Structures are given as structure tokens and as C-alpha cells.
Amino acid sequence: MDNLKPKRKRTRARRDVALMVTCLADLMRPSVGFAAVRLLERAGCRVSVPDRQTCCGQPAYNSGDVNAAVPVAQAVIELFEPYDYVVIPSGSCAGMLCQHYPALFEGEWRERALALAAKTWELTRFLTEVAPLPSPKRRPLDAAVTYHDGCAGLREMEVKQQPRQLLLQQCGVEVKELAQTEVCCGFGGTFCTKMPAISSKMADDKLDNAVASGARLLLGGDLGCLLQLAGRARRRGLELEVRHVAEVLAGTPTGPGIGDPRR
Amino acid sequence: MxxxxxxxxxxxxxxxxxxxxxxxxxxxxxFMPLARDAAAARYGDFEALRVHLKQVRRHTMEHLEHYLTRFEEEALRNGNQVHFAATPEQLNSTVLSICQDHGARRVAKGKSMVTEETALNDHLQQAGLDVIETDLGEYIIQQAGETPSHIVGPALHKSLAEIRQLFLDRHDLGERPLEQVADIVAEARGILREQFLQAEVGIIGANALVAENGSTMLVTNEGNGDLCANLPPVLIVCTTLERILPRVEDAMALQRLLVRSATGQPQTSYTSFYSGPQRDDDVDGPLETHIILLDNKRTDILASDYSEILDCIRCxxxxxxxxxxxxxxxxxxxxxxxxxxxxxxxxxxxxxxxxxxxxxxxxxxxxxxxxxxxxxxxxxxxxxxxxxxxxxxxxSPRWRRGLRVHAWFLRHPALYQRLSGWLMPVLAWLGKRRGSLRTLPFAAGWTGTRDFPAPEGGTFMRQYRKRGKVRRRRG
Structure with a gap:
């Protein structure tokens, strides 16, 4: 019996984490989901990926169709509430769960939404503040890196230093900061297709600043922004590799950057 | 307008x-955000000031009738005439009838977004009055026949070269270089000084109305508001209900926030309180003063879910x-x-x-x-x-339908995952050589200006399930 004790203690100490993959990582870039799983496991978490997850419902919510967003939010709350933590590789989806779900409801569902919000974390914040990653045993990343702050991560989830700190600690790279780093890249969910000319102007400003920073690799924590920036960079023929920060933190990526041809 | x-x-x-x-x-x-941030940082606890003013604004809006009544009483006591205008038309006709009562021909105006809202200039000009804008930016766009592009800097869209050419065309002053900003400002000042002296009526706006003493506050950098208010014999203040604040100190708190947020200055060149007409022992000032309080749907907004927009201080x-x-x-x-x-x-x-x-x-x-x-x-x-x-x-009905269909799929995860598990590899195959797609059916909104990055292949959920790791249900 005695020798079971420490073992049990260790299993109890392991954090029980549900990964919300996000619709964009699920559909467009599964390697972000796998990277998130690897990082969370490396940080000592027991990772679950609840089946039946799709999307947080932001497209309908931000377009004003609250009636469509409410049942989607209820499904997410039901699916994720059994876990100790919910971790999301996106500031925008995390912001939806933490800041906007509670505002959708009153009464019992509001309580449930608030309880979910209290245990929901954006990935890089979770890996610095809740379950810190151990020091790595790997070669430093040999690339000039810049970082795009997604607006929801920055303003709704207080994500700013955490990805930079992780990049330094895990990959040994110091981020070359973008000029006007706190200005939106023009993605804005459905905005980017409703007002493509304005959206692309904003992407161009961001990309020009990225090129001016001298970086070759543009990282970020939100696939929405990154698809927007990569899509515009490809159209302009810019030599800029665009990736989610989790891909780089999890190990030197082998596949192509977002929108790049296979190597 | x-x-x-x-x-x-x-x-x-x-x-x-x-x-x-x-x-x-x-x-x-x-540059404007840098200026604003620097000014806010130099102030110290700017955040506390924001919170304080918000409380004052909310309190005042909740007791709007009380403070408006108090303001009216105090303003009347100071010798002002106070008018309420429910609609833009009422404000315009009140101004016109005051002008006509005094046989006025020339009106000098300070910057006022409220009178842009009511299109006052058109109304007065149609009745045969000369209206001259005296804020430099407003003067420039009035001469150019344009409208403001910014609520603080109305002519920010115009270049120095455009303004120079405009002045050469509009001012009959002969050959002159007019190359420096200072030359242009000096020319405008010379012309506007004449207008202040000739105008029979001055019109200004207000940044705040003070209930406790019936005065109106105005901040400017050019001093044109003070000249409009003091040189013509009749002054009309055109403003809206929600400018009201209980006390002078509340107006000063607003002023501290307004100026730093608007221009990044610690202080505008002029901050003036206008109390009423010239008194017996005053050496100057208008002989008659009017304050017009426009509603134009403000009370409807106050009763709606959008009431916080009434807290806006127009910075x-x-x-x-x-x-x-x-x-x-x-x-x-x-x-x-x-x-x-x-x-x-x-x-x-x-x-x-x-x-x-x-x-x-x-x-x-x-x-x-x-x-x-x-x-x-x-x-x-x-x-x-x-x-x-x-x-x-x-x-657009297309949008609404699209969002409905999308939300329906989200609520049917098995179908959603099967369909996306099939579709994504197809898109990946289509884009495999280039890594991205230049066009995509039903996605012109995206691909008109951007490539569509090709998905990597099978969806995460499908790949993960294949590895037998997906949590079906938690026990």
C-alpha cells in the first residue's frame, strides 16, 4: 500500500486539461492542434480532446445572429465543463468563452458560462502561468522571428509577454518587435470578407512592418490573423514564413508554413 | 448634411x-495615439479619472431632467435666454428667427458638430445670411465646399499644397508666395478678424454645460470661440442635452480627459466659461445671449440599450x-x-x-x-x-442564410466532422503545388485580395480519432 501513495499523488497532481482545438486549427492546420497536445503533455498535463467539438460560435455572434450563437455556446459549455481546465490555442476563441459567453445568458446558464470562463485559458498564458513548460533540451531556433499580437488575446485575455517569454525560454529567440504591434491585422472574422479592400490594407500595413522588422518568420497565436496575413503575403509574393507560435514551441517544424508549397 | x-x-x-x-x-x-498615450502617462492616474468621469456621466444621465432644470434656472438667472429644440429643424429655425429679430446679415461661427448635424449653415444661407466659419479647419473646408473628415480636425484630409491653392483661388489678395504654414495662418487670421468685427451674431458650441451655475464651457486652441462669443452683440450657444454636468469641477475633469485624448496636449490654449450677457460693470461681451439645447433623438437613445454613447465627449x-x-x-x-x-x-x-x-x-x-x-x-x-x-x-440575405447553415452544422458535430473530414483533403489536394489557392468558389470575398492558404490535409479531429485518442464521453 505504501508504495502506491507517491504514485497516486503524482497522478493527482497531473492537471486534467481539455483541448479546444478551434475550428480553424481543426480544418486548416491540424499541426497546431498536435503541437498544443505535445506542449500540454510536456507541461505535465493529462490532455483530453473531447469529441463532438466544432467551433465556439463567433461567426454568428459577431455578425449579430445571437440566436444562432446561443445553442452553439450551450453545446460548448456542456462538452467542456467536466474538465479542470480548458486550453485553447487562440486568444480570440478563448476571449469568446471567457468574455462573451457569460454575456449571452442569464440565470443558471450564466453561472455555468462563468464557471467555464474561470477555467479557460489561452495556450501560451496557460503554459507560463498555470503549467509552466520545463526547460528544453534542444538547439535554439535559428531564425529571425517577429510576433503578431492578436487583438482578442491582447485585450480580452491579457496575452502579451507570455509568447515572447516562451519563445526565449524554449527556442532561445528574441522577438524582433513589429512597429505598431497593437494595431489589428484586419482579419476581424467575417469583416475580412465583408470589407476585403479595407481588410487587405490593414494586412498590408502589418506585413510591411513585419518585413521592416527584418524577420523571416512571422508568428502569432491566432490562426484567423495568420491565415489573413499568410494569404495576403502569398498574393503579394512576400518571402515571409507564417506559423502559429505553438508549432515552433513544440519543436522545429518540418512541414511548410501557412500557405507555403510543400517542401 | x-x-x-x-x-x-x-x-x-x-x-x-x-x-x-x-x-x-x-x-x-x-502619431496621434503616441501623443495621447504620452499625455495620459504624464497625467498620472488617467485611468482613475476615466472611471470617475464615467460615474459622473452615468449619474447625470440618470438624473437628466433634474440637472437640465437646474441648468435652465441658473442660466436664466444669469440673463440668458434658454430654448429647447426637439428636432434639427427646430434648432435651425430658432437660430434664424433670433438672427432675423436683430436684422442680422452676418454670422460668425465657432466649430460646432451639432450645427453640422442640423445643417444650420445651409438653412441660414438659404435665408440670405452670410455665415462664416472661424475655426481654421472649418474655414478651409467651408471655402472648399467640403464637409469635416474628423470631429476635432475637420480639414485633416487636406494637404498644405491644396490649402495654399485654395487660398490663392478664394482670396483676392494679389501675387504672394504663401509658402509657409505661418503665412497661410496669418492670411486666414487677417480675413477672420474682419469677420468677427462685422458679424452681428456669433454662434458657438459647448463642450460642457454646468448645472450648478448655468454656464457653458468651451475649449479651443485658436481663441476663435472667444471672439465669436464676445465681439458680436448677440451670442447663440448651440448644444445638446447630454453635455450637461452637475458641477464646475466635473467640467474640469472632463476637460482634463478631453484635451489629452483629443490632441495629447496637457492643456488647450483656451478654456472658457460663458455665463451670460454683459453686465452693467462689464467692459465688453455680448448684449444678448441664447442657449439652444437640442434633443434630436438623445432622449430616445437614453431610454435604449445604446445610452452609453451619450457619454461621448467628442475627443x-x-x-x-x-x-x-x-x-x-x-x-x-x-x-x-x-x-x-x-x-x-x-x-x-x-x-x-x-x-x-x-x-x-x-x-x-x-x-x-x-x-x-x-x-x-x-x-x-x-x-x-x-x-x-x-x-x-x-x-444581406446571403449572409444570413450562410450563417444559419454554418450554425446548424455546428450543432450537428457528427455530420460537420464527416463533411469537413472529406472536404479538407480535397482543398489540400487542389492547393498542394502552390500551397495556396488563388480562387475558390463562394469565397470571392476572401480570394479577391488574398490567396486562400491550402489546408494541411485531413482534419485534426479525424487524424486524432484515427490514433484512437479522442474522448468519446467522460465518465
């Missing part, structure tokens, strides 16, 4: 196609911080108030039917709410307006 907000997208395209103006706007978007900081305003400029918005505050106010003061693009001109980036001195949750109010559009079916 005629509303053309329903052409927002066309205006925006035209604005983006003009590189000179776009570059000047980019500079505005770069223009949300414009300077909005990448969409900076991208397309104020004229694209098609009415008096542009940027985030304008995208909320325009639908409320005109109609959502006439301006349904404006609440969509927002990425919900939250930068405006972060710096708004009145702590107005602008992105939330814009989302509420989009909700109203959706409920009243003012957005």
Missing part, C-alpha cells in the same frame, strides 16, 4: 485609391486609434460623425437602413474601447447594432 453612409464601401474604395491622402492618414494613425481619440478610420478617412462614413463613435451614432441619429454598413466597419479589435476617455464599450455597441440589423433583416 446629406447622408451618404449607404455608399460606405464605394467611398472606402475611392479613399484607398488616393495614396497621398492615405499616407497622411497613416501619419495621423501613427476624436477613437477615430485616431481605429485602423478602419485611419484606412478610409472620415468622408467614407458619409455623414457628420465618423469612426467608431460615428458608426454607433449615425444609425441612431439617422437610421440603420441608411447606414447599415457602418456597424460592420469594425474588426472588434477593441482599441477604441481601450482608450475611450468615457469608457464607452464601442465594439459591444456596434455588435448590438449588427444584432439589430440581423433581427430587422437589414443585412
Amino acid at each position: 446629406k447622408i451618404t453612409s449607404d455608399h460606405f464601401l464605394e467611398h472606402a474604395d475611392a479613399a484607398l485609391a488616393d495614396p497621398d491622402k492615405a499616407q497622411r492618414r497613416d501619419l495621423l494613425g501613427l 476624436g481619440a477613437c477615430l485616431n486609434h481605429c485602423p478602419i478610420y485611419v484606412g478610409v478617412g472620415g468622408h467614407a462614413y458619409g455623414w457628420v460623425y465618423p469612426g467608431p463613435m460615428g458608426s454607433v451614432l449615425t444609425p441612431l441619429l439617422t437610421s440603420l437602413e441608411q447606414s447599415n454598413d457602418l456597424p460592420n466597419a469594425c474588426t472588434s479589435c477593441g482599441r477604441c474601447a481601450e482608450i475611450c476617455p468615457a469608457n464607452i464599450p464601442l465594439p459591444d455597441l456596434l455588435r448590438d447594432l449588427r444584432q439589430e440589423e440581423s433581427q430587422r433583416q437589414l443585412n
Whole structure:
């Protein structure tokens, strides 16, 4: 019996984490989901990926169709509430769960939404503040890196230093900061297709600043922004590799950057 | 002012196609936030001041009738005449009848967005009056026959060269170089001084109305407001109900927030309180003073879910911080108030039917709410307006259907995952050589200006399930 004790203690100490993959990582870039799983496991978490997850419902919510967003939010709350933590590789989806779900409801569902919000974390914040990653045993990343702050991560989830700190600690790279780093890249969910000319102007400003920073690799924590920036960079023929920060933190990526041809 | 907000997208395209103006706007978007941040940091606890003013504003709006009654009593006691105008037409006709009572021919105006809202100049000019704008920016756009592009700097869209040419064309002053900014300012000053002296009526706006003593507060950098208020024999203050504040110290708190947020200055050149007409022992000042309080739907807004927009102090900081305003400029918005505050106010003061693009001109980036001195949750109010559009079916039927179908799939995860598990590998195959797609059916909104990055292949959920790791149900 005695020798079971420490073992049990260790299993109890392991954090029980549900990964919300996000619709964009699920559909467009599964390697972000796998990277998130690897990082969370490396940080000592027991990772679950609840089946039946799709999307947080932001497209309908931000377009004003609250009636469509409410049942989607209820499904997410039901699916994720059994876990100790919910971790999301996106500031925008995390912001939806933490800041906007509670505002959708009153009464019992509001309580449930608030309880979910209290245990929901954006990935890089979770890996610095809740379950810190151990020091790595790997070669430093040999690339000039810049970082795009997604607006929801920055303003709704207080994500700013955490990805930079992780990049330094895990990959040994110091981020070359973008000029006007706190200005939106023009993605804005459905905005980017409703007002493509304005959206692309904003992407161009961001990309020009990225090129001016001298970086070759543009990282970020939100696939929405990154698809927007990569899509515009490809159209302009810019030599800029665009990736989610989790891909780089999890190990030197082998596949192509977002929108790049296979190597 | 005629509303053309329903052409927002066309205006925006035209604005983006003009590189000179776009570059000047980019500079505005770069430097004004730096100036505002530096001024806020130098103040000390700017955040506490924002919270304080917000409380004062909310309290005042909740007791609007009480404070308006008090203001009226005090203003009357000071010798002012106080008028209430429910509609823009009532404000315009009240101003015109005051002018006509005095046989006035010439009116000198200080900067006033309220009179832009009511199109007062057109009304007075149609009745045969000469109206001259005396704020330099307003004077420039009046001479050019244009409308303000920014609520604080109305002529920010014009270059020095354009203004120089405008003055050479409009002022019959012979050959002159007019090359330096100082020359242009001096020329305008010379012309405007004459106008102040000749005008029989002066019109100004107000940044605050003080209930406890019946005075109105105005901040300017040019001093033109004080000349409009003091030189002509008749003064008319055109303002709106929600400028009201209980005490002088509240007006001063507003002034501290306003000036730093608007221009990054610690103090404007002039901050004036106007109490009423010249008294017996005064050496100068107007002989007769009127205050017109316009409602124009403010009381409706106060009773609605959008009441916080009434806390707006018209500093223009949300414009300077909005990448969409900076991208397309104020004229694209098609009415008096542009940027985030304008995208909320325009639908409320005109109609959502006439301006349904404006609440969509927002990425919900939250930068405006972060710096708004009145702590107005602008992105939330814009989302509420989009909700109203959706409920009243003012957005495109294609969009509504698309979102409905998408939300339906989200609620049927098995089908969603099967379908996406099939579709994504197809898209990946289509884009495998280039890594991205140049065109995609039903996605012209994206691929018109951007490539569509090809998905990696099978979806995460399918791949993960194949590895037998997906949690079916938690026991």
C-alpha cells in the first residue's frame, strides 16, 4: 500500500486539461492542434480532446445572429465543463468563452458560462502561468522571428509577454518587435470578407512592418490573423514564413508554413 | 448634411485609391495615439479619472431632467435666454428667427458638430445670411465646399499644397508666395478678424454645460470661440442635452480627459466659461445671449440599450486609434460623425437602413474601447447594432442564410466532422503545388485580395480519432 501513495499523488497532481482545438486549427492546420497536445503533455498535463467539438460560435455572434450563437455556446459549455481546465490555442476563441459567453445568458446558464470562463485559458498564458513548460533540451531556433499580437488575446485575455517569454525560454529567440504591434491585422472574422479592400490594407500595413522588422518568420497565436496575413503575403509574393507560435514551441517544424508549397 | 453612409464601401474604395491622402492618414494613425498615450502617462492616474468621469456621466444621465432644470434656472438667472429644440429643424429655425429679430446679415461661427448635424449653415444661407466659419479647419473646408473628415480636425484630409491653392483661388489678395504654414495662418487670421468685427451674431458650441451655475464651457486652441462669443452683440450657444454636468469641477475633469485624448496636449490654449450677457460693470461681451439645447433623438437613445454613447465627449481619440478610420478617412462614413463613435451614432441619429454598413466597419479589435476617455464599450455597441440589423433583416440575405447553415452544422458535430473530414483533403489536394489557392468558389470575398492558404490535409479531429485518442464521453 505504501508504495502506491507517491504514485497516486503524482497522478493527482497531473492537471486534467481539455483541448479546444478551434475550428480553424481543426480544418486548416491540424499541426497546431498536435503541437498544443505535445506542449500540454510536456507541461505535465493529462490532455483530453473531447469529441463532438466544432467551433465556439463567433461567426454568428459577431455578425449579430445571437440566436444562432446561443445553442452553439450551450453545446460548448456542456462538452467542456467536466474538465479542470480548458486550453485553447487562440486568444480570440478563448476571449469568446471567457468574455462573451457569460454575456449571452442569464440565470443558471450564466453561472455555468462563468464557471467555464474561470477555467479557460489561452495556450501560451496557460503554459507560463498555470503549467509552466520545463526547460528544453534542444538547439535554439535559428531564425529571425517577429510576433503578431492578436487583438482578442491582447485585450480580452491579457496575452502579451507570455509568447515572447516562451519563445526565449524554449527556442532561445528574441522577438524582433513589429512597429505598431497593437494595431489589428484586419482579419476581424467575417469583416475580412465583408470589407476585403479595407481588410487587405490593414494586412498590408502589418506585413510591411513585419518585413521592416527584418524577420523571416512571422508568428502569432491566432490562426484567423495568420491565415489573413499568410494569404495576403502569398498574393503579394512576400518571402515571409507564417506559423502559429505553438508549432515552433513544440519543436522545429518540418512541414511548410501557412500557405507555403510543400517542401 | 446629406447622408451618404449607404455608399460606405464605394467611398472606402475611392479613399484607398488616393495614396497621398492615405499616407497622411497613416501619419495621423501613427502619431496621434503616441501623443495621447504620452499625455495620459504624464497625467498620472488617467485611468482613475476615466472611471470617475464615467460615474459622473452615468449619474447625470440618470438624473437628466433634474440637472437640465437646474441648468435652465441658473442660466436664466444669469440673463440668458434658454430654448429647447426637439428636432434639427427646430434648432435651425430658432437660430434664424433670433438672427432675423436683430436684422442680422452676418454670422460668425465657432466649430460646432451639432450645427453640422442640423445643417444650420445651409438653412441660414438659404435665408440670405452670410455665415462664416472661424475655426481654421472649418474655414478651409467651408471655402472648399467640403464637409469635416474628423470631429476635432475637420480639414485633416487636406494637404498644405491644396490649402495654399485654395487660398490663392478664394482670396483676392494679389501675387504672394504663401509658402509657409505661418503665412497661410496669418492670411486666414487677417480675413477672420474682419469677420468677427462685422458679424452681428456669433454662434458657438459647448463642450460642457454646468448645472450648478448655468454656464457653458468651451475649449479651443485658436481663441476663435472667444471672439465669436464676445465681439458680436448677440451670442447663440448651440448644444445638446447630454453635455450637461452637475458641477464646475466635473467640467474640469472632463476637460482634463478631453484635451489629452483629443490632441495629447496637457492643456488647450483656451478654456472658457460663458455665463451670460454683459453686465452693467462689464467692459465688453455680448448684449444678448441664447442657449439652444437640442434633443434630436438623445432622449430616445437614453431610454435604449445604446445610452452609453451619450457619454461621448467628442475627443476624436477613437477615430485616431481605429485602423478602419485611419484606412478610409472620415468622408467614407458619409455623414457628420465618423469612426467608431460615428458608426454607433449615425444609425441612431439617422437610421440603420441608411447606414447599415457602418456597424460592420469594425474588426472588434477593441482599441477604441481601450482608450475611450468615457469608457464607452464601442465594439459591444456596434455588435448590438449588427444584432439589430440581423433581427430587422437589414443585412444581406446571403449572409444570413450562410450563417444559419454554418450554425446548424455546428450543432450537428457528427455530420460537420464527416463533411469537413472529406472536404479538407480535397482543398489540400487542389492547393498542394502552390500551397495556396488563388480562387475558390463562394469565397470571392476572401480570394479577391488574398490567396486562400491550402489546408494541411485531413482534419485534426479525424487524424486524432484515427490514433484512437479522442474522448468519446467522460465518465
